[in-house]
Amino acid sequence: MRRWGPAGLCGADCHNHSTLSGDNTCGTDDRIINLAAEQIEFAPTTEHNRLYDWQPHIDRLGLHDELTTVPGLELTGSGAHLNAFPFRPAPFTQDNGAPVWNPDPRISAITLRDWQGAEPDRWIQINHPDMVADFIDRDGDGRVDGGFAGLAQLIDGIETQNYRGSEILGGQPFRIQRASSTRETVVYVREVIRLQMLNQGHRYAAMAVNDAHSVHGNGVDAWRMYMPSASDEPSAIDWRENSRHAKAGRSILTSGPFLQAETTDGIQPGGMARGAGGVSLRIKVQCTTWIDIDRVQILANGLPRPDLNFTRQTHPDRFGDGVVKFDATVPVSLTEDTHLIVVACGEHSDLSLGYGTSPQAAIRPCAYNNPIFVDVDGSGFAPNGDRLGWPLPVKQLSVEEARKLIAARSQ
Ligand SMILES: [Zn+2]
Numbered sequence: 001m002r003r004w005g006p007a008g009l010c011g012a013d014c015h016n017h018s019t020l021s022g023d024n025t026c027g028t029d030d031r032i033i034n035l036a037a038e039q040i041e042f043a044p045t046t047e048h049n050r051l052y053d054w055q056p057h058i059d060r061l062g063l064h065d066e067l068t069t070v071p072g073l074e075l076t077g078s079g080a081h082l083n084a085f086p087f088r089p090a091p092f093t094q095d096n097g098a099p100v101w102n103p104d105p106r107i108s109a110i111t112l113r114d115w116q117g118a119e120p121d122r123w124i125q126i127n128h129p130d131m132v133a134d135f136i137d138r139d140g141d142g143r144v145d146g147g148f149a150g151l152a153q154l155i156d157g158i159e160t161q162n163y164r165g166s167e168i169l170g171g172q173p174f175r176i177q178r179a180s181s182t183r184e185t186v187v188y189v190r191e192v193i194r195l196q197m198l199n200q201g202h203r204y205a206a207m208a209v210n211d212a213h214s215v216h217g218n219g220v221d222a223w224r225m226y227m228p229s230a231s232d233e234p235s236a237i238d239w240r241e242n243s244r245h246a247k248a249g250r251s252i253l254t255s256g257p258f259l260q261a262e263t264t265d266g267i268q269p270g271g272m273a274r275g276a277g278g279v280s281l282r283i284k285v286q287c288t289t290w291i292d293i294d295r296v297q298i299l300a301n302g303l304p305r306p307d308l309n310f311t312r313q314t315h316p317d318r319f320g321d322g323v324v325k326f327d328a329t330v331p332v333s334l335t336e337d338t339h340l341i342v343v344a345c346g347e348h349s350d351l352s353l354g355y356g357t358s359p360q361a362a363i364r365p366c367a368y369n370n371p372i373f374v375d376v377d378g379s380g381f382a383p384n385g386d387r388l389g390w391p392l393p394v395k396q397l398s399v400e401e402a403r404k405l406i407a408a409r410s411q
Pocket residue numbers: 074076081127128
């Protein structure tokens with residue numbers, strides 16, 4: 001019996017580990033208890049390089065009314081890691097019947113798509129993706145070559161949020177990070193590169209996961225997804241329904257705030273709205289007592305438009321102090337086909353009250369939706385190609401080149 005959680009939605013985390021992964025520091029039952037305690041209701045089994053099913057553990061622990069799984073794996077090697085489900089573990093065979101990883105993620109994706117027979121609802125995602133190698137500069141020679149051509153069409157989702165805090169409002173596809181007292185490195189920002197790629201026509205869904213390898217420190221629940229579910233009882237969750245919603249982008253990603261965003265005519269994330277001149281968005285953000293937000297920013301084709309930015313400072317009347325932090329209908333004027341992402345975040349708060357001494361405590365509250373697409377001209381949705389004022393970042397970007405590009409952008 002479902003005890004809490006939003007009605008009609010399912011809380012999901014599609015990437016976690018336990019004993020069988022080999023690099024994890026808790027038992028399988030501990031991971032199951034961790035997932036159930038954090039009220040994750042759907043958690044595919046994603047151990048490294050072997051097919052496995054957590055369901056017997058869930059049943060033995062008496063947690064079948066709290067949590068459900070589907071057998072799957074994380075296919076892992078020295079390049080792209082991919083999660084996929086469902087599969088049938090084959091005991092007493094090598095890796096329980098898992099396929100072998102391939103350095104070309106397209107071959108891995110095709111292999112997973114057809115493994116144990118084609119399955120139309122099979123889910124395939126790239127974990128903690130190297131957006132540059134995968135989609136921009138495959139051979140790493142510093143020139144745009146399109147990455148692994150066709151890969152974007154072979155996958156269903158990518159992890160834009162894997163355990164750490166979000167930089168989706170950072171506005172830069174790369175930044176300079178101090179690696180030691182004498183050395184700086186260029187860090188690529190997945191969330192922003194994904195916004196650039198959306199404008200190039202990429203349509204795979206964004207995912208938020210924990211990739212938990214421990215219980216304290218890198219445990220479950222810094223991030224989760226919410227997506228529609230016909231049943232509010234975890235034991236009745238249908239992985240096929242879940243996979244279809246996820247493929248369609250009908251989901252939000254959150255490190256805590258509960259975000260609802262739709263057009264006033266009811267188009268949900270992942271959907272296509274029709275609106276000559278624009279649309280209106282109905283936005284509601286709710287938080288538990290130890291989480292707060294102070295900014296709601298709508299990204300229009302990835303750009304943080306100033307007229308679609310609301311903060312507690314600039315719009316105090318828009319923000320509440322109770323459970324409901326923001327509840328408004330916002331008109332969005334548009335002159336071209338536009339994808340809309342609502343970001344709700346706490347720029348001056350973190351998760352420390354909930355996470356204590358865990359490094360997850362430093363993560364800022366953040367939630368955003370997969371895009372709502374708006375067809376403005378009535379001829380279907382056409383991506384605008386905009387790179388958000390930056391080049392598509394290539395490999396081998398030196399600290400000096402990065403500094404020059406950042407300086408040029410800020411002028
Ligand atoms: Zn991995």
